[in-house]
Amino acid sequence: MENRDNIYLIPLAVILILLAVWSATEFFELTQSDHRPVIAVLVEDSESGRWTQLRLGLEQAQQDYNLRIRFVQTGRYESVEDQLVQAGAAAKEGADGIFLIPVGSEGTQEGLSDLAFSRMVVLGETDAVKDTSEGNRIAVACPDNRAMGADLVRMALREEGKTPRTAGILSGNQDQAGLRDRLEGARDFLEAQGVSVIWDRPRSGSLADELNGLEEPDMILALEDEALLAAADWKQAAGAGTGLYGIGCSNTLAWLLDRGIIGGVIVPDEFGMGYRSAAMIADRLEIRSVPLQDITLSYTEVTPANMYEESIERLLFPEIE
């Protein structure tokens, strides 16, 4: 047989070899699908019950998207720089994406720029990073904090029945842009309704003690979970009749609501925050062209009257056992 006659079968053989290589690659990729993208989660005081909803959302995404969610063990951060250092360490340990609720907003964007170059980053609860031009590698997942602050006031006024004349605000961690927005929204609405803010206290280590020395307003508005619990403690201890309203989502809020210690609470959708953030990172890791986009979260008003409604129960009591 002349050598040139082989050309009839060479293209077929080449195609078959390419097909074999391709199918073998795909087969082994599917077989060795043990590699699951890792998303590191950095929130302050990671063991706190206030992250239950967030955890459930992230765990649901872990199951649906074959991810590994690594909750980094944290306590109280001294500064956002400490948190960013820890995020960098998590990235070095192999995290493909970072979900982070920053304890402060100043310097967050600058601090994340290097990290975001190699990892997908989603910031929760705060819109500290307004500019998402870092190659679509940073996004924020948060509610409209300003509107939420206003809605808290609206709910408080509705629940109080009569229009209170004075209000005190526990404004929480004002290093966070999100909490500053909440405060701004609440203040604006209070002012519009003719309610005067007689004091405004940011986060501190001894908030309950501080409250003892303050003039008792008609109602207290707590803009974050920790402040709300501290105010509830103070209210129970002092036997005060001041209306207490706030924003939060920890497990004990239901009991406080049930007892009437808290008149109403706005619960941000932290389940959705966790789930959607992790899902977006997973999608982006799988298909590079999928951009990271900011996520606007919803929130729900819960009062003692509606807390046992079917749609609210899973929000307040997320864990079956």
Add this chain to the structure above:
Amino acid sequence: MDKRIIRLRDRLYEAAGIQTAIAVSFTLIFSLVIVLLSLVLYSQFSARSRGMNIDSTERFLNQTRTSLEDYLRSMRRFSDAMYYTSIKNSDLDESGLYSELNLMYEANKDDLISFAIFSDDGTLISAVPVSVRKEGADPSSQEWFQAAMEEVENLHFSVPHVQNLFEETAGQYHWVISLSRSIQLTRGGVPGMGVLLVDMNFSRIAQMLARANEDSSYQYIYLCDRDGSIIYHPRQRLIEEGLFREDALAAASRPDGTYENIGSGQGQITVVKTVSYTGWKLISVIPEAGWQLGMGRFRYLVILLISLTLIGVIGITQLVSRQISRPLLQLNESVRDLESGNLYPEIYIGGSREVRHLGQTVEASVRRIRALMQDLVVQQELKRQSELDALQSQINPHFLYNTLDSVVWMIEGGHDQEAVRMIGDLASLLRISISQGRTIIPVADEIRHARAYMEIQKIRYRNTFEVDFEVSPEVESMATVKLIIQPILENAIYYGVREMDGEGEIRVRAYLEGGDVWIDVEDNGIGIPEDQAKRLLTERSRELVHGNGVGLLNVHSRIRLRFGQDYGLVIESEPDEGTRVRIHLPAIPYRETLEAELSSGAGKEGADGEQG
């Protein structure tokens, strides 16, 4: 068979060798068979696997349902036991009842959260473990209470909810399913109606179903009541968030069975089972996308195996086709050897019976061709010899006639001495002409022959022209065909210088040039036109009226017959200027055996061999 396929096949067979034709045909046939077989097997496997998946899902769903029913049955029995053994026959105000109920609770507390007895107006009569009714809680407004009071014969299972009747410590809330029934009770000897509430621990059901959902990443099981209200769903929060959609109502409204694409659940298989006592529906969903994902690995494996098999088929068909075609190809090589001119090729005889027969036939044919060729060579040699003889015989009478004519003329004119010399020259000339029968002689003899001839002619034409011989010594020993200069000289005289009254000149030069022997005969006669000069060496020149081309053509043919087509005459002539006839010969040193050597082989090869 389709004509196009036949045409394609024919074209392939025409264009390719037999091995390729066999290999390509086998490969295509095997490929087609393998691909078709694989597709059929794949679709069969896929369908079977799908069926098995559904069967397995149904079995698993049945097991889950059984476990669920066991749990519900135990709760139902618990409720029955409480009612029929303790409550119905006792006065609830008697003190011993509570300890009895407490014992029953302790025995079942893993499965239930609490139970309580309410009067028909919703007043709490007793509860285990001991609890205080929450301020503001109104049992009679709750769904489980109303259902029990409306349908007194039945037991009612609620959808899961957080128990909110009793005071709880912080963080002690429980998800329960309320099993309620209407009861007849006696308090202080007064009969009445009431409601027995057993709050089942929902986490038991949730854990049971969570475990059922652990093994599969894409198919899942959920539980809903007959109205489509979801009791348990692995993605319940996503459904509430609007991030996942489940058409539970469509599934719940169907009787038990397996359904494809029901409700809005397009692209999925849904298996529905009804849970006894409750009317709940246990539903398993197998999304097509997830199913396809599961088949993906198998699909790639099939493609990989087909590809490798086809590569193997190509290799095997190559080997087989080579094995089959090798004898034919070797026979073909033998025939090619024969085609290339080798009359003694080694004919391959081997392989199968048919190919061996073919080889033997070819070999016989070659033997026959060889014999025929031998005959042809002999015949050609004889023909050539006879032609040579004829050519030479053409010269002798012609010349003799002319010479004798001159001698006669001399004798008649009284020129006896000149006639004697002429006859002497003629004798010399004839001696060389005869040359003991040889046709190849040394150039020196041929020159001598030409000189003798010219001596005769000069006497005959009374020295009306001059002759000059210039012969290079190294050509004298070279071989030539005899009697080739004389006809040219004859033409030079007759058609060149005869009429020039003493001004005619004939010059003969013999020399070596470019490794060949050249003998030029040049005259300054009347010459001939160029086109006529060209025709002198063609066969048509025989038809010329004067016949002056006949001698030249004879010489030309004789040289080429002996020495090959590269040699012969070259004629250059211009009217009124003269003619030069150049004799081109190979430079072969003369030897006695040369003629025999030239006769046995081709003239040209012999000449080339000598020059080399």
